[in-house]
Amino acid sequence: MTARNVAAIASLSLLGLTAACTSFYEVPIETPIQAKLDVGAFRRVLVAGFISGGTDDVDANMETVRLLRSQLRTKTNLRVIEAEVLPLVQLAGKQAQSNAPATDGIAPVGELPASAPPASTQPPAANTPAVAISAEDKAKAEAIRTRKDLEQYERIFADAAFWKKLGEEYENPLIITGTIMFTPQQTARYETENRETYDQLGRRVVVPTRTYRERKGFVLEPKFVFIDGRTGATLYSETQRREVLYPLSQSTPALASYFELMDQLIPDFLGALSTQKIRGSRILLR
Amino acid sequence: MPLRMFVLAAALLTVAVPAFADAREEAKAQVEFGIKAAQNELWKEATYRWEKATQLDPSYAEAWNNLAIGYEYQGRFDDADAAYQRALKLDSKSALIRQNYDLFKEIHDRTKRRRDR
Numbered sequence: 001m002t003a004r005n006v007a008a009i010a011s012l013s014l015l016g017l018t019a020a021c022t023s024f025y026e027v028p029i030e031t032p033i034q035a036k037l038d039v040g041a042f043r044r045v046l047v048a049g050f051i052s053g054g055t056d057d058v059d060a061n062m063e064t065v066r067l068l069r070s071q072l073r074t075k076t077n078l079r080v081i082e083a084e085v086l087p088l089v090q091l092a093g094k095q096a097q098s099n100a101p102a103t104d105g106i107a108p109v110g111e112l113p114a115s116a117p118p119a120s121t122q123p124p125a126a127n128t129p130a131v132a133i134s135a136e137d138k139a140k141a142e143a144i145r146t147r148k149d150l151e152q153y154e155r156i157f158a159d160a161a162f163w164k165k166l167g168e169e170y171e172n173p174l175i176i177t178g179t180i181m182f183t184p185q186q187t188a189r190y191e192t193e194n195r196e197t198y199d200q201l202g203r204r205v206v207v208p209t210r211t212y213r214e215r216k217g218f219v220l221e222p223k224f225v226f227i228d229g230r231t232g233a234t235l236y237s238e239t240q241r242r243e244v245l246y247p248l249s250q251s252t253p254a255l256a257s258y259f260e261l262m263d264q265l266i267p268d269f270l271g272a273l274s275t276q277k278i279r280g281s282r283i284l285l286r
Numbered sequence: 287m288p289l290r291m292f293v294l295a296a297a298l299l300t301v302a303v304p305a306f307a308d309a310r311e312e313a314k315a316q317v318e319f320g321i322k323a324a325q326n327e328l329w330k331e332a333t334y335r336w337e338k339a340t341q342l343d344p345s346y347a348e349a350w351n352n353l354a355i356g357y358e359y360q361g362r363f364d365d366a367d368a369a370y371q372r373a374l375k376l377d378s379k380s381a382l383i384r385q386n387y388d389l390f391k392e393i394h395d396r397t398k399r400r401r402d403r
Contacts, residue, residue, distance in 0.1 A: 024382055025321055025325065027324055027325060027355075029355065029358065029359055030359070031358055031359065031361070031390075031393050032360075032361040033361075033393070033397050034361060034397075278393055280389055280393075282355045282358070282386050282389065282390075283351075283382045283385065283386055284321050284324060284351075284352050284355060285317075285347075285348035285351050285352060285380075285382060285383070286314070286317060286318065286321065286348060
């Protein structure tokens with residue numbers, strides 16, 4: 001056997017080996033991600049309202065309620081209750097006031113908006129006088145600028161009697177509430193970037209350069225609280241954080257940034273209630 | 287005596303090698319069938335075939351890889367993790383199995399983080 005024959009046989013067997021090794025098939029796959037909450041016991045969902053703070057440019061409470069209701073309507077099997085949005089800041093403010101004298105535990109909020117609508121998925125009468133908002137409450141609501149400001153209001157989520165009463169009025173739905181912080185942010189720092197130049201001989205040269213950059217944008221920090229309307233107990237809560245920054249020269253409306261950030265958060269939010277599918281591909285081998 | 291041992295070993299080999307080859311051939315047929323089923327979106331059937339293939343030949347890394355994908359499709363993440371690890375143990379140099387496992391891990395870890403939150 002000549003050396004040429006040996007080489008031919010070797011290369012043929014190598015080719016065969018390679019062919020055998022590369023027999024693969026790419027297949028699309030949908031990986032199911034189980035819901036974090038078992039909502040089988042609920043047929044209805046009430047997005048009650050949120051304690052919001054940060055910028056005044058966006059009414060984060062109203063916008064979040066609207067957005068979540070529309071998402072729940074289209075992406076889950078739950079019936080969404082169209083009710084008046086609760087003025088949670090004021091209710092929580094009242095709770096904080098009544099809690100001010102040295103009492104043990106959390107004082108109940110007690111009073112719900114005077115004319116809570118009947119349990120239906122129809123929009124309630126628009127004349128619902130939410131809660132008498134005092135000037136002091138208003139000032140307090142306006143004062144929510146940081147997460148720390150928000151903390152004093154968060155006790156309302158532990159007031160089981162309040163949520164149970166609300167649940168009874170809407171036929172024991174799953175109640176979704178929480179807090180939303182939407183705050184402007186500005187950063188200024190040196191950033192390294194690669195700049196392309198051409199030398200005298202026309203060769204492409206990449207030079208790392210440090211540039212001082214100022215950016216502005218927003219941070220969105222929602223905390224979603226899921227409450228059992230039958231018992232008033234918190235079933236699950238999760239806090240998220242997303243931020244977006246733009247060049248200083250770019251003028252982006254706050255509402256546009258809010259929706260941009262909420263778009264990123266919605267899959268995670270829905271993942272708490274329903275099975276989500278992640279699309280991808282995998283390689284099957286022979 | 288050594289001659290007897292040699293004859294015995296040779297006899298064992300002549301029986302064992304074809305038996306192993308048969309098992310691999312049978313497992314390959316199952317894998318092939320499973321791939322066809324998966325391509326037609328019959329993932330339960332495909333998973334069943336790959337389970338059979340790994341039972342027939344537990345050293346068949348490709349079958350474990352496919353089985354892991356089948357489990358992944360059904361949301362059986364712990365089983366998928368174990369199957370991927372078995373596949374990688376058998377063929378640690380396979381870039382394709384590694385790639386599948388990395389993609390799976392990304393989703394699996396994210397789900398775990400969300401559950402723990």
